[in-house]
Amino acid sequence: MATKQVYTDSFFESLNKLTGIPMRKIKDYAKENNPFNILEHPMVVEPNDRQLEKIGKLKEFLASYNVLKMTQENERIKFTSPQDAGKYFTSILGGMKDKERILVAFLDNSNSIIETKIISEGGINMSIVYPRDILKMAIANDCSNILMAHNHPGGSTNPSKEDIDLTQRIVNIFKPLDINVIDHIIIGGYSFSSMAENGILPSKSMDLANYQPITLPEIKEASYAYKRPEDVLSIEEEMEL
C-alpha cells in the first residue's frame, strides 16, 4: 500500500528558496495537490518569468540527477520495469521539441544496458530508421533484448499507428533471432508512456523481416491516439452510446 506523503514546512521553504514561488502559493496548492505537480504544470501557481525559468531548471535537474545517481550507483543500468525505462529515456529525450530522436538500448539477458545508441535523428517532420543498422549494432553487442524509445516533439505520449508499425517491423526482424523487443517508450515533454505497460507492444513476428528503411512521418496531435482492439467499440456498442 502507498502511504500518504507528508510534506514538511522545511520542504515548502526549500521549494520557495529554489523557485522563488511564495510559500503561501505553494502551501495553498499543496493542500489539495501534490506540490511536485508545480514542476510539471507551473502555471497553477501563476509564476512570473523568472520563477518559471527556475521551475523549469529544477524540473530538468531532478530528472538528470536521478539518471546520474542510477548510473553512478550501478556500473550498468538495469531495467526491471517500464518505470525504470521511462525515467532513463526521459532523462535523455525529455523536453526535446526540436526534432524526433529514436534510441535503442541493447540489453543483456538480465536487461542491463550493454549500449544505448541514437538510431535516427529526424526533423520535426519525419525520421528515417534503417533496420540494417540496428541489426548490425545488435549483433555487435551480442544482445538478448532490445528497448526502443523515441520522443514526440509535439509533446504527446500516445503511440501512433506508425509507432506501433515501426515496432512490429523491428520485432519481425529480431524475433527469429531470439532477440526480444521488451518495450517501446514514447517521450512527450517530460512524461512517458510504455507500449508494454499499455498492452500494445507487438511481441510476435507477424511477417518476414523487411530491411527497407522505415519512415516515421509527422503525426498530427489529433491522430496520435491508438486504440487497443478491446477499446474499439463495435457498431452496436457505439449505437447504444
Add this chain to the structure above:
Amino acid sequence: MRTELIEKTELDRVLELMCQILGLQEASEKVVVEIIKKVGIKGFFNNVNDLEVTDLEKKSIMALKLVIETKEEEIANREGVDTDGNKASLYR
C-alpha cells in the same frame, strides 16, 4: 553512445543546472564540481556541511537536498503500490 558517455553527459548537465539553480559564486562552483566528480552526486549531498562554500550557498544546497529526498520518498511510496501489481515485474 556508451553508458560512460551518457554518464558524462548527465554529469555535465547536472553540474550546469545545479550551479544555475543554486546561483553559486565562481569559487564555490569549482569546489562543488570537483567534489561531485570525486565522490559522486549522492556522496556530495551526504557531506554538505563540510563544503567550503558560503553559508548562504550551503543553505541553498541543503534546500536542494531536501527537495531531492522528498521526491525520492514520494517515488518510493508510489512504487510500493506498483510492486503489488504487475508493473514492477513486467520485464522479468
